Structures are given as C-alpha cells and as structure tokens.
Amino acid sequence: MGWGRDDPSFRLYFSSTFMPDAPPQLWSDFAELMRRTTSAENALRLNDVSVRLDVSESATRVDVPTLILHGRHDTRIPFSQGVELATRIRGSRLVPLDTRNHLLQPDEPAWHDLLRELETFLAEDE
Numbered sequence: 580m581g582w583g584r585d586d587p588s589f590r591l592y593f594s595s596t597f598m599p600d601a602p603p604q605l606w607s608d609f610a611e612l613m614r615r616t617t618s619a620e621n622a623l624r625l626n627d628v629s630v631r632l633d634v635s636e637s638a639t640r641v642d643v644p645t646l647i648l649h650g651r652h653d654t655r656i657p658f659s660q661g662v663e664l665a666t667r668i669r670g671s672r673l674v675p676l677d678t679r680n681h682l683l684q685p686d687e688p689a690w691h692d693l694l695r696e697l698e699t700f701l702a703e704d705e
Contacts, residue, residue, distance in 0.1 A: 587607070587610050587611070587614070590610035590611075590613055590614055591606050591607065591610045593610070593613070594606045594607075594609040594610045594613065596654055596655050596681070597609065597655055597680070597681045597682045598680040598681065598682045598683075598684065599654050599679050599680065600678070600679050600680050600684075600687065601680065601682075601684055605684070609682075634664070635663070635667060638664055638667035638668050639667050639668075639669075641668045641669070641671075642669070644670070644700070644703065644704065645668045645670070645671035645672070646671070646672050646674065646696065646697070646700040647661055647664055647665050647668075647671055647672065647673045647674065648674050648676055648693055648696060648697070649661030649673065649674070649675060649676065650675075650676050650677075650678040650679060650680060650681060650683075650689065651675040651676060651677055651678070652677075652678065652679040653678070653679065653680070653681050654679050654680075654681065655681035656681060658675065661673055661675075672700070674692070674696045676689040676692055676693060677689050677692070
C-alpha cells in the first residue's frame, strides 16, 4: 500500500534495508529509482516471488564453478542463507564480505574485497 504513495517513507525504509550503511541521500535516490521503474503491483509480485522462491533442490544440480559473495552482516538476506546455498552447490566457494549492505557501495572496504574475489574467480578458467 505504501509503494504507490507520493510520501516516500515506505520506499525509504525499503531502500535502507538494502544498504543500511549508505548515506540517507542514497536511500532517497534508490527509493526514487524504485518508484520510477516499478509499479506498486509489480513490487508486490516481486516481493511475493522472492519470499516464496526455494532453490534448495535446484541448487544441488548446479555443476559449474560457483562463487557466492555474501555480506556477513547483510540486513536484507541473512548470511546463513548464503551458507546454506554454498552447502548445496557442490564445489562452490562462499566468500563472506564484511558489510551490512546487500548492495555494496564503492567507498566501503568490502567493495574492494568483492572486486578482488570476482577478478580471481574469473581468471581461474582463463
């Protein structure tokens, strides 16, 4: 109900859960981006799908190199879910990132860790 209102408070709360350690202006910018790009109906559908999505069975069939980067203190998706996913994907590598943000910011140390791990992972099969 709060998504479609002119009052951005609901969207600001929602955006803050993606990046609690970002400056409030970034929350506002992200909230405005969400308002412009997603209707209230689609936001509800996306939320419903993501809440009900269960990949636990299909994850066991993944048979490719897999890198899982997950914030150790992520406020959006608990780190335990990253651990669970990593246990289901044979040979995957879970890298805990020292952040509370689900959407990392270039000015936080975890951003550089993410880039380093990603570059290493991509270079492994060259």
